[in-house]
Amino acid sequence: MASSLQNLLKEEGFERGKEISLRNPSSAKPDESVALPIYICHARKSLGKPEHDAEETITRNGSSVFSSRRVSNSDRPKPKSSTNDGTPRRDEPAIDDVAIRAVISILGGFTGKYIKDEIFRGMIKGKCSSCLTRRKTGSDDGVFENMKLGIESIDSLVQNPGNKKELRMKALRNSIELLSIVASLNSKKTRNGSTCGVPNSHLSACAQLYLSILYKLERNHRISARHLLQVFCDSAFLARTHLLPDLWEHLFLPHLLHLKVWYHKELELLSNLDYGEKEKRMKVLCKLYNDQMDMGTAKFAMYYKEWLKIGAKAPAVPTVPLPSSPSFRSSRRRSSDSFASRSSINKNLYRTVFGTTELQSIELDHRIRASMDICHLQAEENEFTDEENYNGCNYVHNMTKTRRSSSSQIYRTPRTDLLPETRKSDHFRLFTCQSGPTECLVNGKNVVRHSSMRRKDNVHLPLSDLSRSIATICSSDNLTECEIAVRLLTKAWLESHGGPAIEAAIAKAPVIEGILEVLFASSDDEILELAISILAEFVARSEVNRQIILNSDPHLEIFLRLLRNSSLFLKAAVLLYLIKPKAKQMISTDWVPLVLRVLEFGEQLQTLFTVRCSPQVAAFYVLDQLLTGFNEDRNLENASQVVSLGGLNLLIRNVEMGGVLERNNAAMIISCCIRADGSCRNYVADKINKASLLELIVGNHKDSNGSVIALLTELLCLNRRTQISKFLNDLLNGWGGLNTMHILMVYLQKAQPEERPLVAAILLQLDLLSFCREIL
Structure with a gap:
């Protein structure tokens, strides 16, 4: 994990031309190290350094749409209690200053964007205003006035940076005092209450957001970062779905992917139930998922806040278990007992979010989750009953910037x-x-x-x-x-x-x-999934239907939108594969990163009614089109983008596992990447499993497409003789007890005519190396 901290530092621009010294990097087990998000985007300069184990990252604007495969919390040893935040296994050393600076930089990027980007500033202000719309009059209008004055003061400070230092400092102090009063509403006594119909947790979250910006203006970056993390502690659901979804996806989602995987597996199990039973279980599943995701977000926000304490030791990594409800596959029954067991994953969490002391607060929280548009809550919603609000809950969780719960759920x-x-x-x-x-x-x-x-x-x-x-x-x-x-x-x-x-x-x-x-x-998302599934049925049955879809969406704009959907991108990829579009229809520059995400997470078969297909097969089809279907310049440009986005790691992994066809496709795409960016040749030669390549050669006897031989030929064109010798020595180790020379000799006899000179050249290189070994 130490190397991943170094990566984050370099991603955020803290490297100053010298290596960061790492103490005993191999002494800690993976599950004992401090957790930070690891991203699949790797800097191209690392590709030429095979001896360097750290996977470098490149700088990207905005949130990451990718996160690397990590060991989920569900795979780690579980604590005795599901509500336990994790027990330290040992006395942790003080957190490396490099790691702290990396976290502060990630969080500071958001507040910095607010200061520099007027459009972004207006968007955040609009989001906060929509959450703070008073739904009834009361005696607590002073809270809203404090909030309004604080925000106006911040905007004035941002827009007029040239004010005298004394006036500026006075304005900062006044604004901090005003917003601190609002933020104090999240105390233990008042956090479950409301002010003029607005939940106190929402008021506090917005105040913490602007306090973070104020401390950024004051150049107190550590405190600014802590206030920004507090937004996720005060109102995790509001922060992750409405206020700061991009930051949540970048910093928190990599820790919580196991919840998302569980959620979609449970959805699959509901697909064959009758309407009434499915409806009830979807509501329960929605509630379980959102509550657990909110709890996990709050835990990791507190975890990172502990990081930012001066002189603090590394806290234990929080445990966010899967909801402790029985799987829906076990029974089609629904009793009050089973409902209770599903609804009480964490009693303390439920008391916090749905506390019994303030019925009005409960209703407001439910209403927020069920609203069609979180930005336009209407006053008349107060007339709804709690039961109506719960029935309106959309079981699909991730609809940021759109209505929270489609009216079609009703x-x-x-x-x-x-x-x-x-x-x-x-x-x-x-x-x-x-x-x-x-x-x-x-x-x-x-x-x-x-x-x-x-x-x-x-x-x-x-x-x-x-x-x-x-x-x-x-x-x-x-x-x-x-x-x-x-x-x-x-x-x-x-x-x-x-x-x-x-x-x-x-x-x-x-x-x-x-x-x-x-x-x-x-x-x-439910409607989208139904539409994708029925279209897949149509296409699987008739070539005419496939052509209708291609003619209706010639530039695949609908599929680009679906591939950006964090819940349905794998199913959308399957439908895309079924309609078999050509490269000329993929003119957008967004295709490569979207397809790499499918390749990373598409290991499991997707079921679209009766159609079953692997998303990785779809990803390889699209990558093949992108890297071979255009003119040479565009093909090389797309291949270079695959390298720069860290796709080589995914491709190398797919050479080692999966079906023969997918592994051959991965080898072919790696060859394209090496031809587009020769600097990655050393990296691939060092990282790729040579035994897997030989296994593919053996498996390709009957149906050779030359991809593995082409890759081996590319990898032998290394710059230094010592590197070539090392690669050939690794290759000579053979596979499955078979001699490498024997494998290639058998392959040579059945190879295509255009492959034979390449196979013969590889055999000659191996023979020369063997001869040198004998002499020495």
Whole structure:
């Protein structure tokens, strides 16, 4: 881990041309070291230094969309209690100043951007204002006045940096005093309360955010960083989903990926349940996931705050266990006992977030989680009951900058007997299927509620309902209506098992184009997943459907949007692979980083109704198009981008594991990267497993594509003879008890004519080395 701290330091620009001395780097076990996020982006200069074990990182603006594969907390030895923050296994040494500076730099980058970037400043101010909108009048207006004056003072200081030092210091002190009063609302006595209808935790979080900026202006970077971390302690959910999602993704998400993996596995298990049971369990799963993610975020915020104490010793790495609920696969039953067991992962956490002392605070917190747009909470929401707020909870967690819970969640059991004419809306526009008004499921955005409605198991949609859904998806301008139509169409498809009748009815160009428009416009991850899955079914059954999708989205803009989705990018990659786009359609510069993310996290098969596919297969297909499908200059440019984003580590790993086809593809792409950037040749030669290459050569006897031989040829073109000798010596060790010379001789006899000179050259090099060994 010491090397990863060095990496972070270099990423943030603290290196001054000399190595950082590391004391006994091998003395600590991986799980005993101090944890910091490790990123897959490596500096190109490290690729020429195979002897240097640290994986360098390059500087990037904004948050990282990647995080390297790390040992999750769930894989570590669990403490006796799930609420334990972890017990130190030994007396930790004082934290290296380098590590502290790296953490401060990461956090300071955010506050620095606020000071320098006017657009970013306005965005943060708007987010805070939306959270602090008073929902009722009261005697506590002074808190909001203090907050307003503090923010205005900060903006004045930022916009007028040339003020006299005495005036500037006085303004800073006044602002700190005002905001500290607001931040004090998060005390033990008042944190569960509210002020004028706004949760005190939200007020405190916003105050801590601006205190961080104030101390940045005062050049007190350590205290600034501590206040910024306190934002995640005061209101973890608000901070990670609304106020600071990019910073959360950069600093906290790498520690909590095991929760995300668990969440999506549980979602998979719910896919075959009946509607009513699935609905109930989704709500429970949503609650469990968000509570555990909030708890983990708060724990790691406190962990990093401990880092920033002067002279502090390294704290124990927090333990964030998976929710202790039984898997949904075990039973389809739902009793009050099982509900209670699922709902009480951490009683202390529940008391903190949903404390019983302030019913109003509970309602407000639920309402925030269930709101369609966290920026536009309306005063009339106070009239909702707690039960209604809970029922509106969207089980999909990650919808930053969009509505928190799509209103389509309410329509999982819609009243299809009430179908008034649709109302036109600017919220959603179809480009190809606009034939005019049609009957639909709702009137504008009015919610149709009927608590007594229940769907029976195995009841197929009446033909009239199916026809209305088809008409809606083809002609309605209302996003909510189209989301409901997608839900009904997929339900009909699943209940009929994709029979010929239903396929003939809905697998048509207008319906496919309508579903694509929903994919482009919707922010509801459940709807997006249903749409992706049914399109995968269509494409798997007909080449015509594949072509319809390509014609409707020629530049793959919809797929770029889906690949940026942190929840569905793996399923989107599978659908992309099924439609087999060509390089000429991938003109965006964002493709390489997005595909590398799929390659990193796409080990498990994805299920899209009856279609099953590995996202890594999709990633290799797209990389092949990006690195070989353009003209030479563009191919080399894309390959260089793979190198600069740290993709070589992923590719080297994939040469060693997986299917033969994927391993060959990885070898081919590595060859392209070496041709584009020869400085990485030494790095690959040092890191790659030579036995794996020989294993691939043996496996390629029947179906050779020459990728491994091409890679070996590239790797033999090293600059120094000593490096070539070392590589050949490693190669001579053989594989599985087989002699390397024998493996290549057998391969030579069956190789393609264009491969034979290359194989012969490698054999000659190995023979010369063996001869030299005998002489010496």
